Amino acid sequence: MIRKLLIAAILLPAVWFGTAAIHFPPIFQKMFIAYVLLGLTVFLLLDAPPFPTLAGWKALAVLIGFYAVISTVYIGGASFLLPQYDPTVEMGKIEKILKSKLETPEARRAKLEEMIKKSEELQAKTGILLAGLEKLAPSAPTGGGQTVSAGSGDIIARGMEVYELHECYNCHKIGGKGSVKKRGPILDNIGNLLTQEDFKKKIFDPTYLYAEGFEKEHKKKQMPDKYKELMSDEEVTALAAYLATLKNPAIETPKPIFVKSKVDHGFIVYGYVRDKAGKPIPDLPVLAKPLKEGRESHEGKTNKEGYYEIFLHIHNEDSGTKIVVSAKDAKKEITAIYNPEDKVTKRQAAVDLAL
Ligand code: HEC
Structure with missing residues (x-):
């Protein structure tokens, strides 16, 4: 028995600090400790003197009593010691996420x-209020200009x-x-x-x-x-x-x-494709074509919102290259202009198309 207690005495701090070192949340640390204690109990029980053999009603009563105690410990422990999640809160979250998906x-x-x-x-209201305020107490020239984005x-x-x-x-x-x-x-x-x-x-x-x-x-x-x-x-x-x-x-x-490789070697065209009424057009192929020899065209596709993004391999020396962006029979031409020395600012242009 002393040997088993000794092992537990070494194991307990080792588990506690070990799990802390690899960033387990405290609740898990406590759970691991509980497992060590449970193991210790089991091993100690193994050494305990055997129960007298029971039979008949007595045996049944002890069995049911044992189940009652174990169930209380399990259910009580789970309900009072472990953090509780309210399923309605989680369901509310899911509903909110889905709601915007289901909307047109x-x-x-x-x-x-x-x-x-x-x-x-x-x-506008803030503007009126500010104007009123200005009349009541004209502000210093620097103070009045700030717009409040209410x-x-x-x-x-x-x-x-x-x-x-x-x-x-x-x-x-x-x-x-x-x-x-x-x-x-x-x-x-x-x-x-x-x-x-x-x-x-x-x-x-x-x-x-x-x-x-x-x-x-x-x-x-x-x-x-x-x-x-x-x-x-x-x-x-x-x-x-x-x-x-x-x-x-x-x-x-x-x-x-x-990301430099993206800035250095590429140019992004992005934007929305909509119909005349302003409705986004999904799943539509969009082509971006650089008008320079040796520079490949690339195709993208609009998503549900009509948004597309195309990455073109255009290099430092290509500033000034014209790019034609087209989808179905809509077409726009832009010029990719950037400072080749600048390796930080993204090189990109927004091109919206209307069909
Ligand atoms: C699974 C982990 C994880 C999730 C979830 C996550 N991110 Fe990140 N995020 C990271 C990591 C790691 C980085 C740093 C590495 C990188 O930038 O790729 C990062 C970087 C960022 C940065 C750049 C920060 C800086 O200082 O440059 C922003 C902004 C950002 N995330 C926003 C978000 C938003 C908004 C969401 C939720 C829609 C989100 N992240 C979800 C792991 C995550």
Whole structure:
């Protein structure tokens, strides 16, 4: 018995500190400890003197009593000691994600337009209020010019919701909340480092840029590459608007580094294809053709939102090359202009087409 207690005395701290060292959450640590204690109990029981043999009613009563005790311990332990998840909360989340998938693009567009309208109305109201204020107490020349972007709160609240729904917090931390382990970068000051356009690109194509110090994670493609399929345009727009508000320089946020090979050797054309009524056209092949010998054309396809993105292999010396973007019988020509010395700014152009 002393030998068994001794083994347990060594095992307990080893398991506790060992699991802490490889970042198990405390609840798991406690569970492992519970397993060690359970094992110890079993081994000690093996040495215990045998029960007197029971028969008849007595045996049945002891058996039922044993089950009752074990069931109470299991059910009680699970209900009171382990964290509880409310299935209605989880179901609500799933419903919210699905809802925007089930809505038609028109309904989503209407919603977005309504949000923008509301935001404009509020902005107008703020304007009136500010004018009134100005009359009452004329401000110093520097103070009056600042516009208050009231009403944008709606879209930002929506963006926050998208962040929650798609569980970015599993890997990222904002305001001290989120990923316990250092899975992905802290985002508290990311609004000062990236534009809304950058956010959309990074979310839809995680290879677009990486956070400094996260080279290994980036190579392993740890940030999921699935949001392009999962998120609607309305969602990613709101999410980008929300991320752009994260401007807390007090909290060190890893610097984004644009993937050079992409900048150096390529040019991205992206945009939307819509019909005359403004309805997005999905699953439509779009062709981008550089008008320079030896530079290949590439084809892309619009997604459900009518969005496409095409990466062209155009090199440093190709600045000034004309590119024809076409889909069905719509066509547009642009000129790819960039500074060949600049290896950081992304080389890209937005080309929307109407059929
Ligand atoms: C499974 C983990 C994981 C999830 C989930 C995840 N990310 Fe990331 N994210 C990472 C990692 C790792 C990096 C750093 C490496 C890289 O940039 O590829 C990163 C980088 C970023 C960056 C660049 C940060 C910087 O400092 O440059 C942004 C912005 C970002 N993620 C936003 C999001 C958003 C928004 C979501 C939710 C839609 C999300 N991430 C979901 C793992 C994740």
